[in-house]
Each structure stands twice: as C-alpha cells, then as structure tokens.
Amino acid sequence: MIYEAAVVAYSDLDKAKLENIKNVFKEVTGEGDGSILHEDDWGVKVFGQATEKGATRGHYLYFVYRGATTINTEINRRLGINENVIKSLFVRLGKDSEEAKILKKFRPISTKR
Amino acid sequence: MEDKRNYEEKKSNYEDRGERTSSYRSRDNNDDGDNNNDFERDRRMFSKRRNCWFCAKKTEPDWKDPQSYSWLVSEFGKISARRVTGLCAYHQRESTKSIKRGRHMGLISYLSNQTAN
Numbered sequence: 001m002i003y004e005a006a007v008v009a010y011s012d013l014d015k016a017k018l019e020n021i022k023n024v025f026k027e028v029t030g031e032g033d034g035s036i037l038h039e040d041d042w043g044v045k046v047f048g049q050a051t052e053k054g055a056t057r058g059h060y061l062y063f064v065y066r067g068a069t070t071i072n073t074e075i076n077r078r079l080g081i082n083e084n085v086i087k088s089l090f091v092r093l094g095k096d097s098e099e100a101k102i103l104k105k106f107r108p109i110s111t112k113r
Numbered sequence: 114m115e116d117k118r119n120y121e122e123k124k125s126n127y128e129d130r131g132e133r134t135s136s137y138r139s140r141d142n143n144d145d146g147d148n149n150n151d152f153e154r155d156r157r158m159f160s161k162r163r164n165c166w167f168c169a170k171k172t173e174p175d176w177k178d179p180q181s182y183s184w185l186v187s188e189f190g191k192i193s194a195r196r197v198t199g200l201c202a203y204h205q206r207e208s209t210k211s212i213k214r215g216r217h218m219g220l221i222s223y224l225s226n227q228t229a230n
Binding site: 045 | 222
C-alpha cells in the first residue's frame, strides 16, 4: 500500500531533532521492505487555531511511502514516544499497483501555490 | 390515493380559473388556498441548480491545501450543507473529509474559517 503522512513538530527545534523525526520514517520503511517515494519540508506554519497546550505554530514534515500496514503502526508508536511531535496524520493513497497513477497526480504543496 | 385526489381537485380548480397547471405538483395537504404562494414555492423548488465548482474547475479538494476548502466553512467553523454549496455528492463528501483532516492537522480552525499561514 502507498501512504502519505504528515508530522507537525515544535517550531523551535534544531536541525538534529528534525532529522531524528525524518529518520524514523527512513528506518522503519527500510526495515519493513518499504521505501520513501517523496519527502517534503513545508516549514513553519501558524496554526489555524492554537493547540490545547498553547502551541500556535509548528514545523510541518510530509512523506509519501510504500510499505505494509505494520509500518504505520510502528511509525505511529515511535512518533507517540517522541516529545518533539505535536500532531501526525496517516492517509492511505492506494495500492502498490497504482503507484504511477498516484505519483503522476501528486503535486508538492510548494508548487501548488 | 388521497394525494392523487387532491392533485386532481386542485388541477381542476386551476383549469376553471384558466391558470397554468403544467408545473403544479401536489406534495402536501396543508394548502393555504393561496395560489400565488404555490407557484412561488414551485419556482423555488424546481429552479435550476448550480453546477459543482470542483467538477467545473476539474480540481479536487485536498487536505494539504486549505485554500481549496476554506470557502466551504462558515465564519463560525461550520461546514456548509450541500444545498448551500451546490457541490455534487462526491465532492461534498471529499471536501468534508479534507476539512476534517485539515482541522486535525491545524491547517484550519475548528471554531472559525481561519487557515494556517
């Protein structure tokens, strides 16, 4: 299956901590016979609404990857442990056979605006 | 049967007065006897509907792009109904899904139509 995932980290993180979050995806997809198809950094955005804990901005990271469902469980578990992550979202895009179709349709968010 | 009888009865009333009967349909029994109101109601119900905005533009609502769905959210954060937005059923479903994902990711507010920037 092909999935997309977005992670919101705290906006004041240094590069090393952001790299740790990116490595979670790289490691887990590598271990589970998956691969990262696309990786993007949307930068810092001001939220539409402040979070419950009072954060008003966050650093958005975006990934498109291929792998089994168990990969999502493991990534979700590791992101849950990570203190630097505020929010995360996983969306199924389609089956492996539809990869070409999905990537053809896909446009990075930076080129859309 | 009762509906049909009402319909026939009202139709004959219209015909007696020489009024137009082609657009008249009997849908309920609470007729107030005012023919002008009936026609006005019919005109509103059968007026031509707008085409779906997403179908016309050949785009899809995308949770990653709040500009694509922020116009479907009211100033109090409520998702507009299909009868208001004029979208087709498919795009109304998809845009609702996108809005809910966007809310979860902080791209659009739960309480207003303010988007992330």
